[in-house]
Amino acid sequence: MTSVHTSPAGVSAPPGPAASKFGQTRNFVRDPIDYLDGLHRQFGDIFTVTLVGMPPIVYVANPELARQVFATDRSVGEAGKTRADFLQRMVGDNSILVEDGESWLRHRKLLGSAFHARYLQRYREQIAEIAAAEVARWTLEQELVLRPRMQVIALDVLLRVVFGIHDLERVAQLREMLPRLTAAAARMETVAFVLSRAAWTGLESMLRKIPGSAAARFAVARADVDRILYDEIERRRAAPDIAERTDLMSQLLRASDDDGEKMTDLELRDGLMTLLEAGYETTATAMAWVFERLVRHPRVHDRLVEEVDKDDKYLEAVINETLRTRPIVPVMPRALSGDLELAGYHIPAGWWVAPSVPLLHGREASFDDPEVFRPERFLDTDLPRGTFLPFGGGRRHCLGAQFAMLEMKAVIPEVIKRVRLRTRAGAPPEQQRGSHVLLTPSEGCLVIPGKR
Ligand code: HEM
Known part of the structure; x- marks a missing residue:
């Protein structure tokens, strides 16, 4: 039996499981990938899931439906609204992650101007140097959890390459503060989820006054980071070489919108927090997964070492x-500000629609033997649109996709050329574990670096 929601005109919403909200939430939390996979097999390419504390979510699992969902970015789809609850405190009101409509467009254009592809290539060498310095600190023949090491690299890249901070003491301060802020935000989000968001919003300002509470710790961590960011903005505005500086933050300071307006300090602060929130754990996790896959596929690993000095083709394919096969962001929801007709179903305003990346990437119609890890499938082939979506789609596609690819292409060769990574004999593949909104390797990518 399935539950069916019907519009006033008699058109039903996509089918979904008959279990109660609580039952669906329990199954989802236990193993979201497996649960959605089972529902896909049961209901096909479009189905509804209802979780506690959330509007009903319609998942889609074929490229054409995903395209139609992304097309709602120009009409009734609001990506910002789906992220605001858990990100707004951290990134602020002027962040493109949580905005929709006109303010989103203004900030997206401003941030986008600094991420223009033609400027990016010049950062590659600087990123490679940061990676090489990190690898030089590893102890050979000792087990190493790689994801935190990749986080160190990705954070340094953001602070030094994107923000252009040269003051090493300041970089060190932020290196300590930012993970503390992210951890405090995640803890607060968990409390908010357990208490229900409405109750939490009422309690938050009260709890902030209790030392040691999740809200108080978050407020302190945020104030610490803000103090440094505002100071850095002030210093940079006054820097004599601001017109020539090539880092992305300086470009943002110089950028102006269609009316010639520049960003205010508050907008800049929120823009920088946006890049930190969106750009550091994602890229670090993606790199950790690359190594998790490489150590389990020695043939691919060997070919990559052989070809990496020649050109980027095989590296990009890997x-x-x-x-x-290991998407970092598994779902890209849009909240509907108006009703939507999709695949002959009626989806009411207020619901969410969401392409499911693991389901799209695992389609036999799109990829032969989809469960097999085979980089060669990406060599010299143009994939049909909408089949491969690690960076999302529509107008809200990832702003930093090209930067992330550049960073990975700079870091991965520095690692594989300097050390030979392997796993403990017989170590099984690491599982995909939901951590906040990302899918991370269950052991953090456990490897042993050996002499190359
Ligand atoms: C491998 C690394 C990364 C992955 C897998 C990734 C993935 C994504 C995905 C799936 C989205 C949502 C797209 C959608 O809803 O259609 C997104 C949005 C975004 N990403 Fe990334 N990202 C990565 C790295 C980065 C980096 C390095 C930056 C910047 C430094 C960045 C900045 C952003 C921003 C600002 C947005 C919000 C765009 C908007 O709403 O207009 N990302 N990313």
Whole structure:
């Protein structure tokens, strides 16, 4: 039996499981990938899931439906609204992650101007140097959890390459503060989820006054980071070489919108927090997955070492195949501000629609033997549109996709050329574990670096 929602005109919403909200939530929390996979097999390419504390979510699992969902970015789809609850406190009101409509467009254009592809290539060498310095600190023949090491690299890249901070003491301060802020935000989000968001919003300002509470710790961590960011903005505005500086933050300071307006300090602060929130754990996790896959596929690993000095083709294929089989962001929801007709169903305003990346990337119609890790499938082939979506789609596609690819292409060769990574004999593949909104390797990518 399935539950059916019907519009006033008699057209029903996509089918979904008959279990109660609580039952669906329990199954979802236990193993979201497996649960959605089972529902896909049961209901086909479009189905509804209802979780506690959330509007009903309609998942889609074929490229044409995903395209139609992304097309709602120009009409009734609001990506910002789906992220605001858990991100707004951290990134602020002027962040493109949580905005929709006109303010989103203004900030997206401003941030986008600094991420223009033609400027990016010049950062590659600087990123490679950051990676090489990190690898030089590893102890050979000792087990190493790689994801935190990749986080160190990705954070340094953001602070030094994107923000252009040269003051090493300041970089060190932020290196300590930012993970503390992210951890405090995640803890608060868990409390908010357990208490229900409405109750939490009422309690938050009260709890902030209790030392040691999740809300108080978050407020302190945020104030610490803000103090440094505002100071850095002030210093940079006054820097004599601001007109020539090539880092992305300086470009943002110089950028102006269609009316010639520049960003205010508050907008800049929120823009920088946006890049930190969106750009550091994602890229670090993607790189950890690349190594998790490489150590379990020695043939691919060997070919990559052989070809990496020649050109980027095989390296790109390895990264893409990793993002296909181990997507970092599994779902890209849009909240509906108006009703939507999709695949002959009626989806009411207020519901969410969401392409499911693991389901799209695992389609036999799109990829032969989809469960097999085979980078060669990405060599010299143009994939049909909408089949491969690690960076989302529509107008809200990832702003930093090209930067992330550049960073991965700079970091991965520095690792594989300097050390020979392997796993403990017989170590099984690491599982995809939901951590906040990302799918991370269950052991954090456990490897042993050996002499190359
Ligand atoms: C491998 C690394 C990364 C992955 C897998 C990734 C993935 C994504 C995905 C799936 C989205 C949502 C797209 C949608 O809803 O259609 C997104 C949005 C975004 N990403 Fe990334 N991302 C990565 C790295 C980065 C980096 C390095 C930056 C910047 C430094 C960045 C900045 C952003 C921003 C600002 C948005 C919000 C765009 C908007 O709403 O207009 N991302 N990313």
